[in-house]
Amino acid sequence: MFKNYRTTLLQYRFVRISVVLIVSAIILTLCSLFIDGYYWMGNKFIPANAGWMSKYPNLSEIDKIYYKQGKKDFDYIYKILKTTPSQSMIIIPPDSLLNEDSCGKLMNEAWTSYFLYPRKVVYQSRVRPWPVHHRQYYLSINGWSPRGIDTSDHQGLYIKQYIP
Amino acid sequence: MIMAILVLLFLGAATLRRIGEQYDYITYTFLSLLTGMGVLALLMFFADFLAIRLTFWNVIFISACYGTILLYFNRKSNFPSKPTWPKMNAVHLFWGIGIMALLGFSICKGLYWPPMEFDTVLGYDFVAKGIAHEHVLNNSVLTNALYVQASGPRMLYPPLLSLNISWFYINGANPRLPMVLFNITWVYLLIYYIYMRTSSLLSGLVATFFIIITPELFAHMSLSLTNLPTAIYISIAYLALIVKTKPDMNDIALTTLFLSFAVFTRSDAIVFLPAFVYYIWASKTPLRKKIIFSALFLFVICIYTWWSLYAKQYIPRSQYGFMIKHLFWDPEKLWLLIKTAVGLWFNTSLYGLAFYALALTILISIYKKKKFLSMLKPLALSLALYTLIYYQIDDKNDILFTHSGGWMQSGYKRGLFSFVVLGWIYIFTSNIGLQFMRNLELFISKNEVYINAEAPKDISELGE
Numbered sequence: 001m002f003k004n005y006r007t008t009l010l011q012y013r014f015v016r017i018s019v020v021l022i023v024s025a026i027i028l029t030l031c032s033l034f035i036d037g038y039y040w041m042g043n044k045f046i047p048a049n050a051g052w053m054s055k056y057p058n059l060s061e062i063d064k065i066y067y068k069q070g071k072k073d074f075d076y077i078y079k080i081l082k083t084t085p086s087q088s089m090i091i092i093p094p095d096s097l098l099n100e101d102s103c104g105k106l107m108n109e110a111w112t113s114y115f116l117y118p119r120k121v122v123y124q125s126r127v128r129p130w131p132v133h134h135r136q137y138y139l140s141i142n143g144w145s146p147r148g149i150d151t152s153d154h155q156g157l158y159i160k161q162y163i164p
Numbered sequence: 165m166i167m168a169i170l171v172l173l174f175l176g177a178a179t180l181r182r183i184g185e186q187y188d189y190i191t192y193t194f195l196s197l198l199t200g201m202g203v204l205a206l207l208m209f210f211a212d213f214l215a216i217r218l219t220f221w222n223v224i225f226i227s228a229c230y231g232t233i234l235l236y237f238n239r240k241s242n243f244p245s246k247p248t249w250p251k252m253n254a255v256h257l258f259w260g261i262g263i264m265a266l267l268g269f270s271i272c273k274g275l276y277w278p279p280m281e282f283d284t285v286l287g288y289d290f291v292a293k294g295i296a297h298e299h300v301l302n303n304s305v306l307t308n309a310l311y312v313q314a315s316g317p318r319m320l321y322p323p324l325l326s327l328n329i330s331w332f333y334i335n336g337a338n339p340r341l342p343m344v345l346f347n348i349t350w351v352y353l354l355i356y357y358i359y360m361r362t363s364s365l366l367s368g369l370v371a372t373f374f375i376i377i378t379p380e381l382f383a384h385m386s387l388s389l390t391n392l393p394t395a396i397y398i399s400i401a402y403l404a405l406i407v408k409t410k411p412d413m414n415d416i417a418l419t420t421l422f423l424s425f426a427v428f429t430r431s432d433a434i435v436f437l438p439a440f441v442y443y444i445w446a447s448k449t450p451l452r453k454k455i456i457f458s459a460l461f462l463f464v465i466c467i468y469t470w471w472s473l474y475a476k477q478y479i480p481r482s483q484y485g486f487m488i489k490h491l492f493w494d495p496e497k498l499w500l501l502i503k504t505a506v507g508l509w510f511n512t513s514l515y516g517l518a519f520y521a522l523a524l525t526i527l528i529s530i531y532k533k534k535k536f537l538s539m540l541k542p543l544a545l546s547l548a549l550y551t552l553i554y555y556q557i558d559d560k561n562d563i564l565f566t567h568s569g570g571w572m573q574s575g576y577k578r579g580l581f582s583f584v585v586l587g588w589i590y591i592f593t594s595n596i597g598l599q600f601m602r603n604l605e606l607f608i609s610k611n612e613v614y615i616n617a618e619a620p621k622d623i624s625e626l627g628e
Contacts, residue, residue: 017253031517037294037380037513038516040379064276076404110314110315112289117297
């Protein structure tokens with residue numbers, strides 16, 4: 001009797017489609033619950049990104065980089081980008097004044113050069129002789145300048161034009 | 165932005181003018197876009213080779229010359245036909261909407277975040293910025309020994325993606341747009357080709373859905389890295405080859421073109437060349453055609469060699485510097501390599517069910533005594549060759565197998581995208597998959613299912 005009942009029901013295309021739809025939905029739900037990669041996509045990757053994008057739809061490009069790279073890693077880059085023209089040379093203090101705790105990825109010359117491009121990045125202690133450029137800026141840390149360390153200068157970080 | 169896309173479309177449409185006769189105009193448009201990106205990169209590379217600066221107007225001029233010449237020689241070709249839409253029901257819509265939602269998400273995410281992932285920053289996007297700003301390929305980025313060293317092997321890869329990104333930089337457009345275009349065209353062409361190959365729209369939709377929900381691959385859909393574009397070109401090249409029982413000159417030309425683009429995106433895609441040649445020689449194509457088809461593939465080798473020589477000349481690092489250049493036998497290394505590789509294949513957090521489904525299809529085929537080898541052999545051959553490349557890499561600095569960031573866990577892992585996609589295509593085009601999905605299609609349709617007369621009904625028609 002059950003077999004006849006089933007056969008009769010499946011004669012209707014609507015029922016057949018519903019059966020396939022329900023089975024498809026069950027398979028996808030099981031995948032998203034029990035297969036760790038699909039679980040990560042459905043429950044973490046997509047919701048987290050979609051949530052962030054809908055919360056801050058109008059964030060500027062620089063703010064997005066600032067947010068993703070973190071304050072420590074991008075603070076210096078962000079300040080240089082904001083205060084110097086694109087056609088310029090940026091002089092970075094010697095390696096002895098840079099450390100990963102305070103300067104983040106500034107130690108990484110290639111990484112820094114990407115974000116500052118097309119500005120020319122020159123690490124004071126790594127390049128000999130210095131290239132000549134008509135617009136030179138330097139990043140000062142604790143009173144450092146290409147002329148030496150000026151202890152009377154204000155402490156901290158700033159960007160200043162350098163005229164040799 | 166519109167101008168940048170129009171140039172790609174024009175280049176692709178001109179290149180595929182004769183091949184496009186057999187397609188409808190929607191498929192022709194998508195194929196043109198995907199082809200345009202490869203042709204633009206090759207044209208820019210060629211122009212740079214001739215010391216022509218890669219400025220906006222120079223690229224427009226070169227593209228116009230190239231397109232006009234091709235359109236003139238193919239002026240007698242027929243125009244693409246009108247598309248015929250397959251009959252759809254709620255099941256098709258269910259999978260279709262799922263694909264659209266995932267694609268929409270990856271497009272939004274890709275366009276929202278600027279390039280900042282490590283491999284893009286110290287690699288493809290950096291080179292692209294250099295090209296756009298200095299108008300030459302061998303610019304201050306690509307020729308800087310420090311940047312090249314810091315970027316691992318990334319700047320040694322051929323520049324298809326970088327040149328495309330640079331074209332969008334030159335046009336003042338979002339540098340993520342090439343990846344968006346790659347994704348959109350790929351998804352459409354996957355559905356189209358699998359539908360044409362299997363005569364089942366449901367197969368096309370379900371296969372595409374499972375391909376794009378591969379976790380690691382899905383994450384890459386919104387990043388500007390080379391692994392996914394390579395998989396895209398390889399999968400469409402493969403589908404163009406297997407879509408008919410007897411591939412004609414146009415199909416082989418399309419396969420050659422896309423295989424060249426894949427090799428111009430990542431050199432390691434060359435492992436698919438012997439697999440594709442093997443497929444043609446194992447098929448029932450007449451001997452004369454087999455020789456002509458194999459000769460066409462020489463174009464792929466030319467592209468590979470051209471880039472190798474260029475890289476040797478201009479990039480301050482050897483392309484093969486990290487390889488052991490002689491054959492050797494180290495069973496311990498080989499065993500560790502195979503163990504790590506198999507562990508990655510069956511890692512569900514990276515590739516979901518892809519390799520499990522592939523293994524299950526093979527087991528069912530053996531159990532039901534169905535033929536399954538003809539299409540599996542090229543896939544297995546290329547996978548073996550790809551894995552053996554890593555065997556030849558010098559592991560003296562422990563770069564291969566470390567858990568945190570060894571090359572097996574990064575480069576090898578991502579290079580498997582092509583195999584994941586080919587694996588899913590295999591599952592849905594194998595005898596078991598064909599039979600199951602056609603029965604399912606009949607179950608939900610009104611007994612009127614479209615059959616593509618040129619597609620093989622059975623895998624054995626392709627030869628063993």
